[in-house]
Amino acid sequence: MQGLRNRSTTLIHINRLPSECISQIFTMGSSPRPMDEEDPTSDDPSWNSPVKPFRLIIPAVCRRWRDIALNTPRLWSTIEFSDAAPFGYSELMLKRSRDCPLSIRVDFSRPKSEITTVLHLLRRYTSNRHISLTIVYTSPEEAGIALAGQVSLGRTSRKLRS
Structure with missing residues (x-):
């Protein structure tokens, strides 16, 4: 057979x-396509x-x-942290993307503990990689957390959206 x-x-x-x-x-x-927070696909x-x-x-x-x-x-280098914590799907994509440049989108309107987990994953898998990072936030506090997190990520191409 x-x-x-x-x-x-x-x-x-x-x-x-x-x-x-x-x-x-x-x-x-x-x-x-360019990532858009209104894109249901x-x-x-x-x-x-x-x-x-x-x-x-x-x-x-x-x-x-x-x-x-x-x-x-x-194939795995465009990542949107839209799955639930502990972000197993997103982490799997980070692993599969190996050393490719990344295009990452993170919504910082999540609970602070989840944002900490996201930043930890990004630090672990992106230390020597080019990252295009789009951060979506809705409050000044979220923007502060996002900016503080970016400092520890190293080289990134940054785009913040409120």
Whole structure:
């Protein structure tokens, strides 16, 4: 049965391409639009849309695509901390993105303990990486926490929104 499955996989034309080409296709297919706090199609896994983000669909197609997707760091380099604490999904994406430059969005209207967790994760995984960091806040206190947290993150391209 496994032999038949492997043979049928090679009959699909895209699977004749080298892994590097498929990886590039995956990256192009998942290229994010500029992040917008009003965008309901964000990568928030708790969002109840039947449409899942491209980067979550392709690893489920077949074993080869899963291996390629999990070994394509750029596929995981746009991260929105929209999952619930302790941010397992976001941390997994930080790990999978390896040493790629990151585009990160953090909503600082969360409880202070959650923000501390986010900043800890960012420090752990981004110490020597380029980061484009978008911080959304609604109060001066949140802005202060955001700015204090950025100081300890090192080099970042900063964008604050209220």
